Amino acid sequence: MSKESRYPNLKPYLAFAVASVFALNVGVAAAADSHATPESIQKADIKLPIKNYIAEFGGVEGVKALIDTFVSKVAADPHINVYFAKTNIPHLKYELTQQVCEIVGGPCTYTGQSMDQSHRGLQVTTAAFNYLAQDMIDAMDERGIPIAAQNYLLRQLAAMEPQIVTAKGPLG
DSSP: OOHHHOOTTTTTHHOOOOOOOOSSSSSOOOSSSSTHHHHHHHHSSSSOOOOOOEEEEEEEEEEHHHHHHHHHHHHHHHTGGGTTTTOOHHHHHHHHHHHHHHHTTTTTOOOOOHHHHHHHOOOOOOHHHHHHHHHHHHHHHHHTHHHHHHHHHHHHHHHTTTHHHHOTTTTT
């Protein structure tokens, strides 16, 4: 089955998607639990979960495994791995795990930088953002994340696109 038929409503989001989702340097998320504060929600630049998807992601350990898979895919992706050349990978994995866990309604609290702060000066293009989104989709497929949960996460990450894509031009 092609990705287009599996993700009928994803096409518009792919241009804006992801981690990090989503994650060229690690952003922020808002929690669905009682730990969320108005300040953290405003900082997050995303919407609160309508449904708690943490179980579909395999709990906190499942999110951690997803991020391990995702970061491995990004590291092997020649289109975007240059953005991560000077990144502290263990720290990136930790922050992304907290971010995604919080986004999908888990017990984690992300306390990292805002999307604007973490991506400032990186000149991220729309094309790079889309490659990152595809790496996240591939990681979620590999981990067996249900399609509805995948689409939910991608929608939340897509909302971060305006703060991440800073390069201007045909692909920016």
